[in-house]
Amino acid sequence: MSDAPRPRPALRCPICRRPAAEATRPFCSERCAQADLGRWLSESYAIPASAPEETED
Numbered sequence: 001m002s003d004a005p006r007p008r009p010a011l012r013c014p015i016c017r018r019p020a021a022e023a024t025r026p027f028c029s030e031r032c033a034q035a036d037l038g039r040w041l042s043e044s045y046a047i048p049a050s051a052p053e054e055t056e057d
């Protein structure tokens with residue numbers, strides 16, 4: 001029998017680099033999960049639907 005405990009890859013919170021929690025992985029906490037989600041959304045919304053063109057005519 002090979003019931004040796006497999007070492008889990010140490011996930012780190014992409015926000016604060018702390019060890020990820022089981023409940024909120026890959027984040028360390030709900031706060032960091034929300035922070036990442038907010039950042040992701042803001043990035044996706046950062047792209048303007050109509051790029052402002054330089055109209056210096």
Ligand SMILES: [Zn+2]
Pocket residue numbers: 013014015016017018027028029032
């Ligand atoms: Zn974190």
